[in-house]
Amino acid sequence: MIPEVKEKQKFDYKWIIAAMSILILFVGVGFCSSAKNIFIAPVTSAMGFSRSAFTLSDTFRYATTAIATMFLDRLINRFGIRKLLIAGMISYIASSLFNAFATSLWMFYLGGVCLGLGMAFAAITMVSIIVNKWFTKSKGTVLGVILASNGLGSAVAIWIFEPLIYEAGNAFGFRNAYLLSAAIVAVVTVVVAVLYREKTEETEEMKTEKKTAWEGFEYETLKRKPYFYIVVGCLFVSCLFSLYSIATPYYTDVGFDSSFVALTMSVFSVGLIFAKILAGVIYDKCVLRTAVNMCLIADIVSKLLIVIVTVTATGKVLAVAQSALKAVAMPIETVMVSIIVLDLFGGKSFNKALAVVTSVFTVGQAINQPFLNLPYDILGNYSISFVGSIIASVIAVILMNYAISAVRKDAAKQK
Helix, strand or coil, X not given: CCCCCCCCCXXXXXXXXXXXXXXXXXXXXXXXXXXXXXXHHHHHHHHCCCHHHHXXXXXXXXXXHHHHHHCHHHHXXXXXXXXXXXXXXXXXXXXXXXXXXXXXXXXXXXXXXXXXXXXXXXXXXXXXXXXXXXXXXXXXXXXXXXXXXXXXXXXXXXXXXXXXXXXXXXXXXXXXXXXXHHHHHHHHHHHHHHHCCCCCCCCXXXXXXXXXXXXXXXXXXXXXXXXXXXXXXXXXXXXXXXXXXXXXXXXXXXXXXXXXXXXXXXXXXXXXXXXXXXXXHHHHHCCHHHHHHHXXXXXXXXXXXXXXXXXXXXXXXXXXXXXXXHHHHHHHHCHHHHHHHHHHHCCCCHHHHHHHHHHHHHHHHHHHHHHXXXXXXXXXXXXXXXXXXXXHHHHHHHHHHHHHHHHHHHHHHHC
């Protein structure tokens, strides 16, 4: 009797794609974007710039990302994901090089434009599209794990950059940090260029998912659905009224010392890593509404807590709790965006709808700080910002739940 030979299981290349996605966010976003605030003080001190003038580069970054992302679906169809990923990584390198050799503000602004292109072509939106193409099961969990690498990358970058930036006797040590960033991203770019491959064939698992999954509408039809604009508006409001950018200066104004403020920032950073994964897992194990409400309700509670924080032992506990809850809320601006778009609007218009949604909430991120700081500049406190933010968040919860229900009813009619 001839012994039965077991068929060797074929390695699934999607795990290589997942590993590369982690590497792209860890280095590209973590080193070039998330860690950029560490450069503000040393650059402005060495170059003699005002902080407001230097940080205007963020405006160029956000504007570039918003505009470029609007055309992302069209560019993917024309050039493919691999070429855009490489272009995005090269943009990160160019951004770091412009910053390293900058002698005037306009060069930092060009660095901001390049960073914006990198964030459009090789960051969260593109990785979300990649995950949707390569994975069928547990997309939320996979995306949460991949996006958590951004925070880890930022922590590692700060640890590596700090000794270079604050090198004794060298006021321009930041230039070496930027050069090191460019070199590290260059290595990762080569890895991406060699290993990334386009998804050209569908597995049986993907074919089955197509038959059973909610396909949604073509984008032209989706644009006529009121709930599309409600969802986009809710995500925009979540970014516009996010208190993340003013929590740190507010705690300083209240009277907490710098070490405690740093502790709240650490709680947020570490918490965000786990919160992204948690949001993805809850989506996979439960339903979209549960994951969305977890984020939005945590956001409301965190905003209520920041209002009642005082410089007491209880106040410190509340401040730490506020930072932790804000971390739980933050995935609504990251991992949950693509999940919401795919789950509510379906696969037919996913790339185009995600590009539009991302562009709109990027505008919210761009104007968040000046918008929330304006009342402080006029009145000397954040009271109006806090009250307006809480009201906006409550309205967002109500409208988002209405939109989810409206989509479900519309989907039932299509079946």
